[in-house]
Amino acid sequence: MIRGKYILYCLCPFLTATFITLNVLLQRSCPYCPLFLSREVQPGSRTKLVLVLTYLRSGSTLTGDLLQQSPGSFYMYEPLRSHNSHIFLDGQVCQTFTMNCSKYETEKIIGVLEDLFQCRLQKHKMKVLVPRKHSLAIMSVVPFCKSRPGFDTCMTKIQTLCHRSSSVILKTIRVSMALLPSLLEKFPDLRVIHLLRDPRGILDSRRRGGFLRNTGIEQSARSLCDLLRINIEYSKILQRQFPDRITTVLYEDLAESPLELSHKLYRHLHLEYSDNFEEWVFNHTSAGTPNNSYYGTIRSNSSQTSQSWRKRLKFEDVKAIEKTCAGVIELIGFRNVTDKEDLQNTTRTLRIRDRKT
Template sequence: MPSPRKISRRFACVLAMSLTVIILILPAQLFEYSTYFPNITPKASQSSLPENNLSQIKYVPKLTNAQKIIDKEKEMEDITPISEKVTKASNVQKIINYDDQTEETVSSNSVKKVIILAYMRSGSSMTGKLLEQSDNSIYFFEPLRPLQWSYSRKIPLIDFNNKTRRLTDSQSLKRAYTKTLSGHFNCDFRQSYINVITQKALTGCNACQSFYDCIGSRRIEPVVTKCLPILEQLCNTSLNRIIKVIRLNMETAQILLKSVPDLKIVHLIRDPRGILNSRRRIYRASMKYITDEAKTICTSMLENTVATMKLIRKETFKDRVATLYYEDLGKDPIECSKRLFKFLHLPFTERVEKWIRTNMMGLHTGGNPFAVSNKNSWATSQKWRRMVSLPFASAIDHECRQLYNLLGFLPANNTAQMKTLSVDLLHKNENIDLSVI
C-alpha cells in the first residue's frame, strides 16, 4: 500500500496537470465562443483583436467536426476494411477542403450576384424568398429604401464616421443607389449608411439574424461598427448574393452591370391591375390615386422594358438580363423556377422544390398582405379579377395601353371576360425579344 507521502505527491502532480490544462485550453474555448457571441468576449480577447477584422477568427466548429471524423477514423483503423478506409478518408478530405474554402473569403469569380428589379406589390418578396432558398445564399431586402426616404422625406443618413448626410437631388440619390448596391455585392457595407445596414424587413435576410441579434435596438454607429464583422463574414462566405429592389430603374442598373462582374438582373413584371388592386387594399386608395398610379407605374414599367430590350441586343449584356412574368411563376411555379434558376446558374435542389410546394402551391390566398408563406401563387396573381369592378380595370387599361401592346396584357372588355379565370388575359408577343424566363 502506498505511503501517505506518495499519495500526496501523486495528488499534487494530478492537480498541477489539471491546472495546466485549464490554463492552456480555457482561453481557446472562450475565444471560440467569442466568434459567435461577441458580447461575452473576455476583455483581454477584445483588446488583442482589431474590432473590425475577422481575419484572425477561425471558423472553429466546422474544423472541429472534421477533426472528430479523423479521430473516429483512427479509432476504427484496426477493424475497417481498406476499401472503406479509402472512401471515408476521401469524405474527410472533402470536409477539410470545404472548411478551407469557407474559412477564407469566397473568390469573387465564384459568387452569383443577382438583382430582382421589380415594383411594389409585383410578387417581388415571394421571388426574393424563392431565390434565398438556394444553398449558401444571402438575401438583402430593399436596401435602397432608407436612401429614397432620405431624398423624399428629408431623413438624415448616418455614415460610418458618425456624420449625417441628406440626399437632396436625384443625382446624389442615383450615386448612393449604385454605391450601396455595389457595396452589398462586395460585402463592403461601409460604403453605405447605418440606416441601410440596420433596417430589418419582414422578409429580409434570414442568414443575417446573428448580426441583428448583435445590434439589437442599439442602431448607433459604435454598436453597428462593433457588430459589422459578423455581417461581413456572413456575406464573404456566401456563394449567392441576392438583392431585391423596387426603387431602381434599368438605366441605373446598367451602370451596375458594367461595374459588377457577372451581375445578372431579373426584371419582374406583373399585370398592373393586379399590382394596383393590391396597393388599393393596403392604402384604401381613391380612384384618382389609382388612375395617377396607373400612369406612373405603366410608364416606369414601359421604360424599363424598352431598356431591357436594348440591353439584350448588346453582346455584353444579352445573357445577363431577363424578364420574368409573375403570372408565369404563379401558373407553374416549379417549371418556371427551374428556368429562373438555370438562367442564374443556381442549383435547383430538393429543398427549393419543397419550399415552392409549401409556399407557392398551397391553399392560402388571404391574411397578411406582406407575408410570403403558405400562399397559392396562381390564385394570388389572379385574385384581382374577381375583386375589382369593370370601371376600375378599364381606367387602368386606358393608362397602360402602350405597355399592354408591348408585354401582351389584354384589356378587360366586359365583366364576364374579366371574372372568368379560364380566359387568359396575357398573350405574349412572340416577335418581341424580352428574354422571357
C-alpha cells in the same frame, strides 16, 4: 546565423500549416467569426451576383424568398428602403405614385449598390439591419448580435458572412433600368431579373394596401405604366449590350407554374438547390395553406391569387387603367378585357401568346 535562418526556413511550412489548421477549426466552431487570415474574398468569379429589379406589389417578396432558399446565399431586401416612396432614374429621383421628379446625383445610389455587392457593409448599417427580418442570412447572425451588443461587432459578423457566401442577391423596387449599365460593366458576373406583373394586378394590390389614397387609380396607372414602358424599352437595349444577363420574368408565370419557373430561374442564375427546395415552393404557392398576410409570401393557391384582381376591380376602373396604360399591358403579354363577363371569368385567359418583352 546561417543555422538560425535554416531552422526558421524549416519551421515556416509547419507554422503556416498550424496557422491554417487553427483558422479552419475556428471557422467550424464559429462560422460567422472573422477569419484569422486577413484575406478578403471579393465577390467576382466565385460569387454569383443577382439583382431583382421590380415594382411595389409585383410579387417581388415571394421571388426574393425563393432565391434566398439557395444554400450559401446572402440576401438583402430593399436596401434603399430608407428613401421611402421614391425611385431613382438617370440623374433624377421621382415620387413613385406621381412620378414628380427632381435632379439627383444618382451616382450615390450606384455607389451604394456597388458597396453592397462587394460586401462593404460597415458604412451601410441601417440599410442592411433595418429590413433584416426578410433575410435568412442576416437573421442567422441576430442571436450573436444580441449576445454582444454593438453595431460594429454585429456588422463584422454579417460582413464576414457576406464575403463567404456563394451568391449575393439584392431586391429593390427603387431603381430603374437606367442605372444598370455601370453596374453590369463593373460586375461581369451580375445577372438582373426584371420582374413584371400585369399593371391591373399591381394597382389592385396597391389599392388594397392603401397606397392610392392620395392619387387615385388613373394617376397611379399613368405613373406606373410610364415607368414600366421606360424600363421595358431600356431592358431591350441592355439585353443587346449584355447578352444573357437581363432576364424578364412575369409574376403570373411564377404564380401559375411555380415549380417549373423556379427551376428555370435557378438554372439560369446557376444557384444551388436546397434539399427541401421543391417542398418549399409547394408549401408557399400550392399547399392550400391560408394566406399569412398582405405582405406575406405564403399563398394557398398562387395562381388564383395572381388573377384575384379580376374579381375585385370594378369594370370601369379596369377600363380606365387600360386606357391609361395603352400598349404597356400588351407589351408585357396581356390583352384588354372586352366586357364585365370577360373580366370576371377567370377561366378565360388574358394572355397574348407571343409576349413582346
